[in-house]
Structure formats: structure tokens, C-alpha cells
Amino acid sequence: MAEIDRSVIGQWGPPATMVVELGKVREFARAVQDDAADYAGGQPLAPPTFLMTIAHWIGDLGATRTGIKLDYRRLLHGEQEFEYVAPIRVGDVLTFRSRTKDVFEKQGKRGGSMLFVVGETEFRDQQGAVVAYMRNVAIETQGAVAG
Amino acid sequence: MAAFEEGETLEPIVVGPLTRSDFVRYAGASGDFNPIHHDDEFARAAGNPSVFGHGMLTAGLLARVVTREVGRENLRRYTVRFATRVWPGDTVTCQGRITRRYDEGGETRVDGELVAVNQKGETAVSGSFTAAVPR
Numbered sequence: 001m002a003e004i005d006r007s008v009i010g011q012w013g014p015p016a017t018m019v020v021e022l023g024k025v026r027e028f029a030r031a032v033q034d035d036a037a038d039y040a041g042g043q044p045l046a047p048p049t050f051l052m053t054i055a056h057w058i059g060d061l062g063a064t065r066t067g068i069k070l071d072y073r074r075l076l077h078g079e080q081e082f083e084y085v086a087p088i089r090v091g092d093v094l095t096f097r098s099r100t101k102d103v104f105e106k107q108g109k110r111g112g113s114m115l116f117v118v119g120e121t122e123f124r125d126q127q128g129a130v131v132a133y134m135r136n137v138a139i140e141t142q143g144a145v146a147g
Numbered sequence: 148m149a150a151f152e153e154g155e156t157l158e159p160i161v162v163g164p165l166t167r168s169d170f171v172r173y174a175g176a177s178g179d180f181n182p183i184h185h186d187d188e189f190a191r192a193a194g195n196p197s198v199f200g201h202g203m204l205t206a207g208l209l210a211r212v213v214t215r216e217v218g219r220e221n222l223r224r225y226t227v228r229f230a231t232r233v234w235p236g237d238t239v240t241c242q243g244r245i246t247r248r249y250d251e252g253g254e255t256r257v258d259g260e261l262v263a264v265n266q267k268g269e270t271a272v273s274g275s276f277t278a279a280v281p282r
Binding site: 032034038047048049052053056076077078082 | 162169172173175176177178179202203204206207208210211214215218219220222223224225226227228229
């Protein structure tokens with residue numbers, strides 16, 4: 001079962017830094033089997049889902065959301081969203097911070113409630129301008145929701 | 148290149164059969180080393196027949212349906228939902244369709260739906276996007 005400190009909802013965690021590296025962009029484009037010219041050359045763009053590599057910079061996406069303790073055995077990754085405000089290129093030094101944006105419950109179709117946890121990470125470039133948001137919806141199942 | 152009209156179907160992309168090596172390559176690239184995607188013993192102990200692919204790997208493949216039409220710099224939003232898992236040996240077909248064309252933010256934009264289906268026609272990942280029409 002989740003333990004939720006509702007006072008942390010909406011509060012940003014501490015900022016951290018992520019460098020957009022050439023080798024990492026090439027490696028990621030290759031992993032998603034994308035040979036587009038956008039990811040070639042010396043200063044390519046970051047592929048659409050490249051911000052997932054934030055895992056290399058914080059280790060755990062939940063680290064800045066310690067007020068929300070979820071049961072990872074019952075956790076589903078429901079949805080992932082990327083909002084692109086400005087292009088992200090190799091050489092950019094991104095500063096990011098995360099928050100739990102919302103927590104709400106819904107009744108499942110087969111009975112049992114489901115807890116929805118909406119997380120948001122904001123990315124700023126070296127000039128301090130917001131370049132992207134990454135949002136995810138995690139669903140903790142409770143009771144008889146097994147598919 | 149697409150004409151970016153409402154109702155237009157985008158050229159599909161077929162990927163596969165996907166292998167454990169594809170999953171491992173994505174694990175390394177993304178940093179998502181959940182063993183359920185590369186360790187068969189671990190995956191079986193968790194009640195799965197074998198390892199399965201990262202949802203975000205399929206999402207990465209699916210995004211290409213849009214970006215190869217509009218170019219990476221013109222993608223404004225990309226959202227995915229995870230449905231059926233992708234197993235070693237599966238082939239996924241990534242499809243897209245434009246649902247709306249409109250002007251916003253000083254540019255012409257399109258919204259669309261995306262879906263990655265396996266060889267049985269089951270949805271692995273569904274999604275949606277907003278993109279600027281290339282000038």
C-alpha cells in the first residue's frame with residue numbers, strides 16, 4: 001500500500017544536472033533503431049524519448065519524491081508524456097527538477113481501487129529557459145485488478 | 148512526405164522480430180536496468196514466460212512514425228500509454244494518423260494518434276502527438 005504525505009504534492013524537489021552527450025545521443029538513437037539525419041553530425045538533436053536517460057543522472061526517478069512511498073510490486077507504468085518547448089542538442093547542460101503533481105484514486109473496472117500518481121520533471125537549458133517537461137502516470141493497483 | 152491533412156494515414160514502420168539484444172541495447176542506452184527486461188530467471192520468478200521489452204523501447208520506435216515526417220525539431224508533444232507487453236520474437240508495426248490540423252503559437256500544427264501493434268494485432272503501445280507542419 002502507498003503511503004502518501006499530501007503536503008508534498010506540487011512541491012519541487014532539489015535540482016540536478018544532466019549533460020546531453022554526443023555518444024549517448026548516438027547510442028540512444030541506435031537503440032530505438034532511428035538512423036535519421038537529425039541524430040547524425042557533430043551536434044545532433046536529442047531523440048524524442050531521450051530524456052528517459054535522466055536515469056543515468058539521478059539513478060532513481062523517485063528520488064526527489066520521497067513523500068510518496070509506493071508499493072513497487074503493485075506499480076504499473078501507465079502513461080508517459082513529453083512536452084517539447086525548445087530543441088535539445090548535444091552540448092546542452094540541462095538542469096532538471098521533479099515533483100509529484102497530483103495523486104488521485106479511481107475505481108477499477110473489475111473492482112478494487114487504483115491509485116494514480118502523476119509525476120512531472122521540468123528541464124531548463126544553460127540559459128535558464130524551460131526546454132521540456134516530462135510527465136508520467138504511475139498506477140498502483142489495489143485488490144482484484146489483475147489482468 | 149505526408150501532406151499533413153486531417154484523416155491522413157502516415158507511412159507505417161515495421162520493426163522486428165525483436166530480440167533480447169534489442170532489449171539489452173535499450174537498457175544500456177536508457178539506463179533502465181530493471182532485470183525483468185534482460186534476466187530470464189528473474190522474469191520467470193515474477194510470473195512471466197520470459198523477459199519482455201521496455202515499454203519505452205516500443206515508444207521510441209513508435210515516435211519515428213511522426214519524426215521522419217515532420218523532423219525532430221517540429222515535434223511539440225508526444226504521449227504514450229502502455230498496453231500489451233512485447234516479447235522476444237515479436238514484430239511491431241508502428242502506425243499513425245492525423246486527426247486535426249489548426250493554427251496555434253504562430254505555426255500550423257497537427258494532432259495525431261499512434262499505435263504500435265504486435266503480429267497478432269494486439270496493441271503494445273498507443274499514443275498521440277502534436278507537431279508543427281514543416282514550412
